[in-house]
Amino acid sequence: MSQKRTHEIACPFCGHEQEVELYDSIVVDEEPELRVALLSNRLNRVECEMCRKNFRVDKPLVYHDREQELFIHFDPLIGGRTLEQAEESFATAMSALRDLLPEGVEPPETHLVVEWTELIELVFLLEEGLDPRLVEHIKYMMFQQNPDRLDARAKGLLFDAQDSTDEQLCFVVQDRKTRKLEAVLNFSRADYEALVNVFDSGDQLALLKEQFPGPYLNGRLKYLQDQVMADDEAADAGVFSEVPPPL
Numbered sequence: 408m409s410q411k412r413t414h415e416i417a418c419p420f421c422g423h424e425q426e427v428e429l430y431d432s433i434v435v436d437e438e439p440e441l442r443v444a445l446l447s448n449r450l451n452r453v454e455c456e457m458c459r460k461n462f463r464v465d466k467p468l469v470y471h472d473r474e475q476e477l478f479i480h481f482d483p484l485i486g487g488r489t490l491e492q493a494e495e496s497f498a499t500a501m502s503a504l505r506d507l508l509p510e511g512v513e514p515p516e517t518h519l520v521v522e523w524t525e526l527i528e529l530v531f532l533l534e535e536g537l538d539p540r541l542v543e544h545i546k547y548m549m550f551q552q553n554p555d556r557l558d559a560r561a562k563g564l565l566f567d568a569q570d571s572t573d574e575q576l577c578f579v580v581q582d583r584k585t586r587k588l589e590a591v592l593n594f595s596r597a598d599y600e601a602l603v604n605v606f607d608s609g610d611q612l613a614l615l616k617e618q619f620p621g622p623y624l625n626g627r628l629k630y631l632q633d634q635v636m637a638d639d640e641a642a643d644a645g646v647f648s649e650v651p652p653p654l
């Protein structure tokens with residue numbers, strides 16, 4: 408069953424405090440209207456009773472679709488919360504779930520996201536039957552292949568289900584600061600299928616899982632981490648020894 412609780416929330420526009428009911432978890436196979444509300448950005452939204460402005464409250468939310476076997480934990484990194492903390496809570500929740508299940512029964516595959524856009528993106532992506540690990544791998548390659556046009560520090564890539572076709576998977580470039588959508592990159596579905604086949608074999612799949620061990624999958628972040636490692640290695644090798652000392 409979907410679960411709601413009352414929270415005391417201050418309006419970000421006028422500061423007015425009010426009690427509102429917000430969802431902690433939604434079970435969309437029981438209440439499909441909650442899936443629609445989520446995907447149209449109406450879930451956990453509040454209209455301020457004072458200034459009448461509308462805002463979304465970023466709070467943890469668990470998404471269950473038992474029919475399609477989609478389980479997603481949304482744990483927003485707000486108030487200084489780090490990705491490490493979100494991953495720790497996730498691991499704790501999973502082990503608690505494991506304790507509830509009969510011995511030897513594994514909990515269903517569950518995903519972790521930390522941004523609202525990632526939650527929406529992942530619902531669409533899983534419903535399309537795409538492999539989220541592979542999609543992040545594709546994003547990683549897009550960053551790698553377009554270092555000048557696609558600055559991974561400033562731009563994100565989002566899978567766009569609505570504009571994807573039978574021929575092309577569509578990705579939009581989003582500026583991380585302004586949240587503006589700026590450009591579209593396509594990836595051919597034939598190439599995606601080819602990758603599915605490549606990663607079908609045990610060895611290749613192990614490599615992909617090494618690249619993205621999960622539960623949080625993020626091609627952009629992985630690309631940035633690998634860049635830092637490559638720079639460190641170059642520095643260790645003395646490649647940057649010509650850099651003048653700081654003033």
Ligand SMILES: [Zn+2]
Pocket residue numbers: 418419420421422423455456457458459460
């Ligand atoms: Zn207000």
